[in-house]
Amino acid sequence: MDYSKNEMMAIATGREFKDGELAIFGVGLSMLAGFFAQKNHAPNMIAFTEGGVYGSTPVGGLPWGIEDNSISANATSFTNGVDALGMLVAAGKVDNAVIGAAQIDKYGNVNTTGIWTEGTQPWKVGKYTLPKVRLNGSGGANEIAVGAKKYLIMAAHEKKRFAEKVDYISSPGYINGGNDREQYGFPGGGPSAIITNLGILRPDPVTKEFYLDSYFIYSSVEEIIENTGWDLKISPDVKVIPEPTEQELENLRAVDVTGSLRKK
């Protein structure tokens, strides 16, 4: 079957959503994955935006932003940030979500704030110096990280992105592992999977360190180890992720009207 790696990644992410879930996703790939799931196998999944746009689906292509007019044209309710991000997301009512990452570590901590020159990271030098590259910050991903019952992290699998320790934690995963989230009392459960262009990592139930669970047919355990910046543990029953079915591809492409994922 003919499909792109981005399509496979979106479908693998979409498969993590269950019918009936209350979900939140951002723009781009994560929104496509979510709407694919809704069309394919989760018709009763309810999605909303972090600013409080309820009941809507994109009109005329994917939106440039999550409060863009193209997602405001058929809404059933408009509220606000305190409501959507505060009362629903941070308060622990959301079942599942997707966030992105510029950098990610073995405990699922995500950096979207900045990249520092090696050796000058705040946690290494004990002060907050200017980053070499300033990124966009956490946005609403931090609320998802502290509040969602579970959430998915999507990231390109590269050694420089998959670090032993991220330069800056914008959105906390399991922090230093184990029960570390408990000291902050977070209502949410933490990240349930990291989905990359090469495979899927899942957290160890006790240590919360992410291990390799499965990989795509065009990838391999070796390639994933090579592209991971920490000593990645491999599941003893590591498996190949099923390829997209014809129905899945058809449903994804019905959502991805502009074909943004089809490019190889």
Next chain:
Amino acid sequence: MANKLISMKEAVSKYTWDGMTFAHGGALPVGSDCIAFFREMVKQGVKDINCISNCNTQGTNLLAAAGGIARMEVGFAGLEVYGFANGLKRMVETGKTILEDYSNGAIPIRLLAGALGLPFIPTFISTGCDQQWCCADNPDAYPNTEKIPQITDPFTGKSIGAFKALNPDLAVIHVTMADELGNAIVLGTEWSRFELSRAAKKVVLQADYIVDTDCMRQYPNLVRIPDLVVDAVVYWPMGVWPACSTGIYDGDEEHFKNMNKMLKTDEGTQEYIEKYVNSYNTNEEFLAVIGKEKIDKLTNTATAFLMAPYKKWIKSDADIQKLMEGR
């Protein structure tokens, strides 16, 4: 009741000053914000602004690029699918703008505390991460324990974070429609505009339409910003351009990209200011800068039906002119 309509020029000169704590209201970077007010701030050379932002928008991107923002507290510093905010990014990387990081939910909740008159508000948001441990105002203390301190819940004895409340000197809030008294209706998500209108010491509205007060009497449940919290109303059609105003116009993708490209350098920023800030004085001239053909395209929005119930109350430019002269 007082007629609060004033000109854009007067609003900026009367309500802003160098070094003030300035907050602005709208949706996320691609959604609505008082972008036209930011253009006028750049035109009048307002500087050393301490900016309270839910998110960066093309307004803060422009004011930062022009050197007007000394410090900013923000939840998201980018432009969503359009990428990095080049003007702001450049100023942060060169140390000209101090950026204090929070998350998107943090700023509305801190404004809510400010609106309630509380000194702080408990939070899970922004804790257990570098938003809590890194403080741009006190960079040598890492991990910082004063920006978002952990306190003890007096009821359970458990540890929880505490956000400091926000009470900006001024909030400039984009609304879809307002009457001359300052009652306002927002179409689309209101983001933090409700909290902002109560937390700020002064409130100026930037409105796409001026409507008769009878409109407010018909839909009082939708008037989330009532006149008593508002100090001034500025009528400025297309004022969110190049972002979108739900119900009236879509975002201008071409200009949005071009603007961000120009803000990447000092020279480009100067050129942008010449072409799109200093090139007009009146709203009529501003609309001519955007161009009729472009405006026709942008106002052909799939959200236009949202405005339908309010149309009969919209005041004409001539009526608004009379109201302004009658003050």
